[in-house]
Amino acid sequence: MTWAVAVALAGAFCLALGSALQERDAIRAPGGSVARLGFLWHLVRRPRWLFGSLAAAAGVGLHLVALSAAPLTIIQPLGVTGLLFAIVLSALFSRRRVRAGQLLAGAAVMGGLIGLLTLFPHSADSPVLPLSAALALTGGIAVAGTAGYLVAHWVPAGPRAVLLAVLGGAALGTTSALARVVAVRAATDLTAVFGWLTLLAVAVAVFGGLLQQNAYRTGHFAAAYATLLVVDPAVGAGIGVLVLGERVPATPFDQVLAAGAALLAIAGTAVLARAENRNPEALRRSSSTDLVHTTPGDSR
Template identity: 45%
Template sequence: MTVLAAAVALVGSLFFALGAALQQFEAASGGEFSLRVLLRRPRWLLGGAAITVGGALHIFALSLGPLTVVQPMGVASLLFALPIAAALHGRRPGRSELAAAAAVSAGLIGLVLMVPKSTAPPHLTGADGTAMLAGAALTALVCWAVAGRVNPAPRTALLAVAAGVMYGVTATLIRVLVEGTSWDLWLLAAIPLPALAALMLLQRAYAIGHFAVAFAALQVSDPLTAVTFGALLLGEPLPANGLAATAAALLAAAGTVALARTTPLSR
């Protein structure tokens, strides 16, 4: 069952990578950019369907095997996404790009393996939830403001980080809703807010053209946000070896910076 769980998670990563690459291709294709316009494009919608399938397969994999096996397979989506996106734009990824992507994946795998799983059911009060949403929104606004003043590669990274923060908040709310012993109606009402904001920010990042940078920054910021809020608000444990966890996060961040220097604009 563990081998089957790893295989299902790996296929899920492939679907997630394909969906992300398709959506970026459409977002960076030029012309008028808005979520309303993207929703009219069949290829962008196909990308969304692929991401949904990938997420469903990942959840199914978690029901078959342990988190320590399934999560690293999910991180592999970057290694799938890079060549898929390059092929869509009519080129081959360079060795330096693949090496940087491998560094991001290795750092994330190390990080997710070091985060201990909490045994207590999560619970989030209304006040804590409001503080979490406000903090995430402020972080996203700062990233958005700074992104307007920098070059394309760091702009892409900042917008993707903002999206990752909002996705991390969304994941935290969903986890409390699904795994908690009790939940309030406000949780259900609050989930679409950060999810929609994350979707719009990510498409803005994709539209700039540095797909690898956007996807890597998203993969780094999303779990870091979820782990941070889990520790601050849900009482979940942090990695026992803080130095090793920091080194893993820095490796993932360094890989993202390397991608910004080696991956060409795709528009």
């Protein structure tokens, strides 16, 4: 059990390290404040961003190894410790001082998310997801994500980070739900991997990645990362309850605690999205973009 806890913490660190490395190239990539799909093609050609992706993948792998040796109720909460790692690493890479308020807000998000992960029961039943339901889920994510992506062009940086991270987290949570169904099917029939659900999962994951990297691009990395940590499992749990037949907290007391935990996580995320927590490099890029688009008449 002890080694599984250590592996889970190492996985949380790797995931935070990978995301913090990705932030720098997401900010520096050319394009407007909300970048298009070609933005991802630019990123995959950047060595640092690729290294960050490998670190994040290693973090996911270590998390799965830890889950193989310890209960979900122990390992899942340990995964959210990556938020504090991410806050410190992002500040270190951009040569900023870590604010005490950021750490307290991060601790609030962690506490809320740990509460949610602990209070929701974890079902071992095999999930069933018809293709029609999967298409409805992915179609809803595509419509909501596209609408949010378009609106984000007119939203200030802090709220934009949260908006894009919410939509990206929803897409990645949907990917997790689809992947869970595929993994359960593949356990008895390996050919299940080569099906429509896998294609849908990949498409939604790419779309979620575009939204996620655009959230990092705002310079409000801590808020974006915290939001992703909250929304991804929340959406996955919601799909599990509403579509896959999984359970919710049974007693009114547990339901009230879950609601309180969610509010605590939301409050912490709101603090992290405040302007003074923004990466100065993103602020400079934003100012440069504004100057480029300023007309001669405006400059006088």
